[in-house]
Amino acid sequence: NKMAATATMMPFFDQRVSSKHDLVPDWTGQEVSTGTTIMAVEYDGGVVIGADSRTTTGAYIANRVTDKLTPIHDRIFCCRSGSAADTQAIADVVTYQLGFHSIELDEPPLVETAANLFKASCYRYREELTAGILVAGWDRRKGGQVYCVPIGGMLVRQPVSVGGSGSTYIYGFMDSNYKAGLTKDQCLELTATALSLAMERDGSSGGVVRLATISEEGVERRVILGNQLPKFSTH
Amino acid sequence: SPEEQTPGPGWLSEEVKTGTTIIAVEFNGGVVLGSDSRVSAGETVVNRVMNKLSPLHDKIYCALSGSAADAQTIAEMVNYQLDVHSTEIGEDPQVRSAATLVKNISYKYKEELSAHLIVAGWDRRDGGQVFATLNGLLTRQPFAVGGSGSFYVYGFVDAEYHKGMSKEESQQFVINTLSLAMSRDGSSGGVAYIVTIDEHGAEEKVILGNDLPSFFDQ
Numbered sequence: 001n002k003m004a005a006t007a008t009m010m011p012f013f014d015q016r017v018s019s020k021h022d023l024v025p026d027w028t029g030q031e032v033s034t035g036t037t038i039m040a041v042e043y044d045g046g047v048v049i050g051a052d053s054r055t056t057t058g059a060y061i062a063n064r065v066t067d068k069l070t071p072i073h074d075r076i077f078c079c080r081s082g083s084a085a086d087t088q089a090i091a092d093v094v095t096y097q098l099g100f101h102s103i104e105l106d107e108p109p110l111v112e113t114a115a116n117l118f119k120a121s122c123y124r125y126r127e128e129l130t131a132g133i134l135v136a137g138w139d140r141r142k143g144g145q146v147y148c149v150p151i152g153g154m155l156v157r158q159p160v161s162v163g164g165s166g167s168t169y170i171y172g173f174m175d176s177n178y179k180a181g182l183t184k185d186q187c188l189e190l191t192a193t194a195l196s197l198a199m200e201r202d203g204s205s206g207g208v209v210r211l212a213t214i215s216e217e218g219v220e221r222r223v224i225l226g227n228q229l230p231k232f233s234t235h
Numbered sequence: 236s237p238e239e240q241t242p243g244p245g246w247l248s249e250e251v252k253t254g255t256t257i258i259a260v261e262f263n264g265g266v267v268l269g270s271d272s273r274v275s276a277g278e279t280v281v282n283r284v285m286n287k288l289s290p291l292h293d294k295i296y297c298a299l300s301g302s303a304a305d306a307q308t309i310a311e312m313v314n315y316q317l318d319v320h321s322t323e324i325g326e327d328p329q330v331r332s333a334a335t336l337v338k339n340i341s342y343k344y345k346e347e348l349s350a351h352l353i354v355a356g357w358d359r360r361d362g363g364q365v366f367a368t369l370n371g372l373l374t375r376q377p378f379a380v381g382g383s384g385s386f387y388v389y390g391f392v393d394a395e396y397h398k399g400m401s402k403e404e405s406q407q408f409v410i411n412t413l414s415l416a417m418s419r420d421g422s423s424g425g426v427a428y429i430v431t432i433d434e435h436g437a438e439e440k441v442i443l444g445n446d447l448p449s450f451f452d453q
Contacts (some may be wrong), residue, residue: 232394
């Protein structure tokens, strides 16, 4: 493979059964994918999560205002990348499992628990699934946490993590601009800038930037529209 | 893995590639080129100190990526053609001429070759110039990145590049970009080579691994 830089989050499309159908466009035979760029950053007291808003079937943008930041519990979210169907199904399963567990425990669940539930499903069904997920949230025991569950079903906690097809383009930016001890607003700016850069370069990412902060106080969501995104000197 | 047909180390059966990260950036008065130094054959690193910045003429260099054999051959051919051309015109060749010669080979043999060369240098007419020749196109750009490692730093260079950088700022920009890419791309690594070209000539420099900038998780 000449292009040695394959990202773990690259979506791939199902083989087309036939290309002789001129009556219907190509994309009707393609699987729906959240092409995507997603990102999550820990700060002291919570987490910031962000995602683009493009869902594609082949070259057609099926949804240009997708919400890839999915609540799993009051203070736990996941960012979804890969197959839209697979990630929605897994998120639904984990939401049920975590809700049940939280009632049994009679306490808000831990972020690490949610992450392990994602890992369990993603690993067991690794051959059938295409799902790259970031689990992020706040709990009383360890504060803000980000867990990465990439394709294949591994689990690792990281202070900052990116995922999706657009993530390859922003590893360098993230490495050079993240440092420990950033404030909530600095994390928001870092995430918005990183997502804009990725959306600029990745054809499968685009639309608006959705952000959320999760802390002890609760969840705050915001949207940055296309024309309000940061601009760079290369255009 | 699907390619385990012949037993033994990868370098016996795998094509030799410069996995690579290459970059060239123009500043007021010249250009800076940079590359990593890793050459891989499959999983094996067959050369960890290869200089991928190849001179085409006194003040024109090219940066090699893709198949090592293809890239080196193109560079040697263009070096020869440029020698002949500069003798014919009786003066130093233009950077655009060198880039056009590279482009002609890349385009004509695009099905057989898999190499991408970035051409950069200084000439009297237009000063510092950077040309990309990917897949046989020819385009002048303020900066260009290439190779497998470049994907990881598109975001970084988009955010950090601005017009009007000085020579020292451009050198630091190149070193930072290489360092970031080398730490994320398995096919890039080793040391960083940079070449700075201006009206006075070309200056080559090596930055060893432990002298490269490091980042929050290292």
